[in-house]
Amino acid sequence: MKWSYRIGRWWGIDVYLHSSFGLLLLWVAWQHLAAGDGLGQTLLGLLFTLLLFGCVLLHEYGHALTARRFGIATADITLLPVGGVARLERIPREPWQELLVALAGPAVNVVIAAALLGWLVLTATWQPFGELGVVSGNLAERLFVVNLALIVFNLLPAFPMDGGRVLRALLALRLEYPRATLIAARAGQAMALLFVLAGLLGLSSPFLMAIGVVVWIGARTELHDVRRRTSGLLVHRAMLPEFTVVRPGMTLQETLLAAQQWPDRDLPVVHEGRVVGLLAHPALAAAVARGGGAELVQEHCSERLVAVHPADLLDDVQPYLAATGSATALVVYQGRLLGLLPAARLREFLAAARR
Numbered sequence: 001m002k003w004s005y006r007i008g009r010w011w012g013i014d015v016y017l018h019s020s021f022g023l024l025l026l027w028v029a030w031q032h033l034a035a036g037d038g039l040g041q042t043l044l045g046l047l048f049t050l051l052l053f054g055c056v057l058l059h060e061y062g063h064a065l066t067a068r069r070f071g072i073a074t075a076d077i078t079l080l081p082v083g084g085v086a087r088l089e090r091i092p093r094e095p096w097q098e099l100l101v102a103l104a105g106p107a108v109n110v111v112i113a114a115a116l117l118g119w120l121v122l123t124a125t126w127q128p129f130g131e132l133g134v135v136s137g138n139l140a141e142r143l144f145v146v147n148l149a150l151i152v153f154n155l156l157p158a159f160p161m162d163g164g165r166v167l168r169a170l171l172a173l174r175l176e177y178p179r180a181t182l183i184a185a186r187a188g189q190a191m192a193l194l195f196v197l198a199g200l201l202g203l204s205s206p207f208l209m210a211i212g213v214v215v216w217i218g219a220r221t222e223l224h225d226v227r228r229r230t231s232g233l234l235v236h237r238a239m240l241p242e243f244t245v246v247r248p249g250m251t252l253q254e255t256l257l258a259a260q261q262w263p264d265r266d267l268p269v270v271h272e273g274r275v276v277g278l279l280a281h282p283a284l285a286a287a288v289a290r291g292g293g294a295e296l297v298q299e300h301c302s303e304r305l306v307a308v309h310p311a312d313l314l315d316d317v318q319p320y321l322a323a324t325g326s327a328t329a330l331v332v333y334q335g336r337l338l339g340l341l342p343a344a345r346l347r348e349f350l351a352a353a354r355r
Contacts, residue, residue, distance in 0.1 A: 002093070002129070004017060004018045004352050007017065009146055010061070013064055013074050014075075014077070015057065016078040016079070017286060018078060018080045018081070021036075021080070023048065023081065024050065025046060028045050029046060032190055038196065038267070041334065047139075048139055048142060048143070048220075051139075052146055053079055053084075055108075055146070055266065056084045057077065058108050060084040061086075062107060064088070064208060065100045066100055066104035067092065067286060070094075070097045070101070072088055072089060072090060072101075073089045074086050074087060074088055074089065075087040075088070077091055078326045080212070082210050082211045083211070083322075094171070094333075094334055094335065095169040095177035096333065097123065098165060098168065100166035101165075102166045102169060102272075103162070106162055109151045109154075110147075110151060113148055116140050116143055116147065117144055119140055119142055120141055125140065126138075145326070149337075157188075158187050158191035158192060158215050158219075159181075159187060159188030159215075159219050159222060160219060160222055161210050162176045164184050164185075164187065165184070165186045165193075168180050168182045176311065177309070184219045184222075185220075185223045186221040188216075188217055188218065188222075189219045189220070191212075191215060192215040192216035193212070193214070195212025195215065196209050198212075220229035231313070233313070233350070234312065235309065235314060235333065236339075238346060239310070239338065239341045240262075240265060240339050240340045240342070241339040242262060242264060242323060243339065243340050244258055244261060245264055245269065245270050246266055246267045246270070247269070247270065248268055248269055248296065248297050249296060249297070250296065251294055251295065251296060252288050252293050252296070253288060253294065254295070255279065256261060256288050257278075263281065265281060265328075266279060266342070267281065267284070267297075269297055269298070269301045274330075275330060275337055276303065277297075277298070277302055277303050277305070278305060278330070279297055279301040279302075280302070283300055284300065285331055304324060304325075304326060305326075305330055306321055306326045306329040306330065307330045307331075308320070308330070308332070308341065310331055310333050310338055314346055317341065317346060318347075318350065320324060321346065327342060327343050327344075328340050328343065329343075
């Protein structure tokens with residue numbers, strides 16, 4: 001992100017701090033000084049702010065590390081005065097995966113809040129909420145309250161916040177992905193307007209207005225992406241829905257006979273309902289021709305698989321296939337194999353679209 005500076009790298013992910021973060025620290029210091037606090041209290045307030053954003057950073061790592069479990073890398077994490085952003089290289093292709101990734105961030109705040117609550121109970125340092133303020137009160141208890149607020153706030157259905165992504169994931173279980181995104185983004189824009197209106201009416205701090213603006217921009221970006229996907233060439237339009245499935249224990253001769261209906265297509269190798277490899281048809285024909293018909297499929301299939309979502313753009317899939325050197329992508333939705341997308345067919349569709 002522009003005007004951001006790298007502050008470190010943890011768990012293999014670079015972390016950046018936006019330059020506007022300095023304005024937040026100045027605002028915190030001014031709040032303390034305006035309340036008549038001395039240098040010690042002001043420094044304590046700045047420490048509280050840094051600890052708060054430490055919680056935000058752990059929240060973003062919750063998203064990033066959960067996404068990594070599904071093979072999705074995170075380009076970087078950026079801390080802004082209004083929160084953090086984990087920039088995933090792609091969105092999860094299955095709704096249940098996006099649901100888990102979205103919930104992982106708030107789950108981190110739940111763990112932090114529980115740990116702080118345990119500390120407050122064990123040390124008997126709990127004080128009435130009425131004695132807490134923005135710049136005053138028990139540091140651990142203020143962090144506890146802020147983490148509770150982060151949990152509730154992030155789960156509001158305001159796309160692209162966590163709650164909005166949860167909403168999209170749930171909708172995508174029943175609706176096509178672009179339609180689910182459209183509904184979630186519209187809900188995010190509506191929530192953003194409420195944030196801005198609340199700020200204008202003086203019902204909360206100016207930060208709520210700033211968050212409303214950020215949410216509006218994020219939702220608008222997602223809407224633009226939906227329109228691009230709706231009007232662009234999608235994977236499901238180019239995929240081949242007919243294909244032959246083979247088992248690892250079949251001989252190549254049996255496989256060649258089974259593949260006669262679609263002789264020019266690679267063969268997904270399935271074991272116990274799961275795709276475990278891909279057998280290239282040219283390699284199959286060549287092996288049988290040299291007398292290897294008795295050999296087994298598992299000895300010749302490739303385990304280097306490329307799985308794409310039916311709503312992915314063809315433009316996005318092409319470099320993915322090229323980088324892996326695969327000749328065919330598997331089109332998968334909710335764990336089910338829908339079709340094949342050979343690289344040659346992908347190139348044909350893209351060439352036709354550019355004429």
